[in-house]
Amino acid sequence: MKNICVIGSLNMDLVVNVDTMPKPGQTLLGGNFKEVPGGKGANQAVAMARLGGNVSMIGKVGNDGFGKTLVEALKSDNVNTDYIHTADSSTGVAFITVDKNAQNSIVVAPGANFEVNKEDVDKNIDCIKNSDIIVIQLETPLETVKYALQVAKYLNKYTILNPAPALKLDDEIISNVDLLTPNETELEIISEIKIENEDDINKAARSMIAKGVKELIVTLGSKGSLYINEEKSFFKPAYKVEAIDTTAAGDSFTGALAVALSNNKTMEEAMDFASKVGALSVMKEGAQSSLPVLEDVSNFRG
Ligand code: ADP
Numbered sequence: 001m002k003n004i005c006v007i008g009s010l011n012m013d014l015v016v017n018v019d020t021m022p023k024p025g026q027t028l029l030g031g032n033f034k035e036v037p038g039g040k041g042a043n044q045a046v047a048m049a050r051l052g053g054n055v056s057m058i059g060k061v062g063n064d065g066f067g068k069t070l071v072e073a074l075k076s077d078n079v080n081t082d083y084i085h086t087a088d089s090s091t092g093v094a095f096i097t098v099d100k101n102a103q104n105s106i107v108v109a110p111g112a113n114f115e116v117n118k119e120d121v122d123k124n125i126d127c128i129k130n131s132d133i134i135v136i137q138l139e140t141p142l143e144t145v146k147y148a149l150q151v152a153k154y155l156n157k158y159t160i161l162n163p164a165p166a167l168k169l170d171d172e173i174i175s176n177v178d179l180l181t182p183n184e185t186e187l188e189i190i191s192e193i194k195i196e197n198e199d200d201i202n203k204a205a206r207s208m209i210a211k212g213v214k215e216l217i218v219t220l221g222s223k224g225s226l227y228i229n230e231e232k233s234f235f236k237p238a239y240k241v242e243a244i245d246t247t248a249a250g251d252s253f254t255g256a257l258a259v260a261l262s263n264n265k266t267m268e269e270a271m272d273f274a275s276k277v278g279a280l281s282v283m284k285e286g287a288q289s290s291l292p293v294l295e296d297v298s299n300f301r302g
Helices: 040-050 065-076 111-115 118-123 125-129 142-154 171-175 184-191 198-210 249-262 267-282 294-299
Strands: 003-007 011-017 033-038 054-062 084-087 092-098 104-109 133-136 158-161 215-219 224-229 233-237
Touching (some): 003 040, 003 249, 033 040, 033 065, 040 065, 065 084, 084 111, 092 111, 118 125, 118 142, 125 142, 133 142, 215 267, 233 267
Parallel strands (some): 003 133, 054 084
Antiparallel strands (some): 011 033, 092 104, 224 233
16 A cells, blocks of 8 residues: 655634624624544545555644644544644634534634745655655645645655645646645636536636646535546546535545555546545534544445
8 A cells, every 4th residue: 555645734623503603793602612623634634544544744733732632633543643743833723613504614723734834844755755645735835835746746756736725826836736636616716717517617627737737636515526637537426415514525535535546546446435435524523523434435335
């Protein structure tokens, strides 16, 4: 099996349930409060490890209780945390409010995640050197993302960029990506092409390929996912399940893809595996708490 290196964010999610979202200036009494390990980088690393992937993570936490809890959570899921260091800022935190229709609104204080810099990529180069697949998101500084992709491509690694949360990306970033995994909204932002129908998705994806991305998988929520490269495209319908909470569907999907590819599966097989994992993740509440283990996937009859 090949090794995977994730470069990305760790956040403590502070979640409170409310009936309706607060208006500006309003104070509301909410319901239950939960502290849940999150951050796209950590979510994807945990997704991979639970599915049997050999995964190490480069990232930063603060010298505080949240930081310690997050690193322990990764360790208990068998993610190698040797490349996670302590920063001067506080650990990244996400304040999440969920209303009774399961809509959420989120404010992220990135803290230590924004201290992951080029020097950290150099200092932890062994994580990249010892891996075959490098997985990055956009919750660390864009300069770091750009540099990590350059270094990974220089070392001949297969690079996966999950462009979330979406930002406009320069051509140098795009040209060092082997596999891009946006959802529809993210594709619209990075391609700057308004997406209203299937043709627009194809057009936007092709514009990314023209800029040097080798292949894309556009995730389309409960509809499924679409693979596109220079020569071909195919659609994989989603499994029909009852969705309870779609948090981390994209993280679980990208994580599962990386694990399947690290096991030398074909792209068709990898997408089927990731679609099962995505479906399983929406059947449970939360981010890391909703991520399935390999046995759940084997037992899943979609
Ligand atoms: P994101 O969380 O990044 O917006 P998506 O919502 O597109 O990502 O979900 C990623 C993948 O997870 C989808 O392509 C699909 O395979 C699976 N998935 C997401 N929502 C559902 C759902 N309601 N039912 C079944 N599968 C789903």
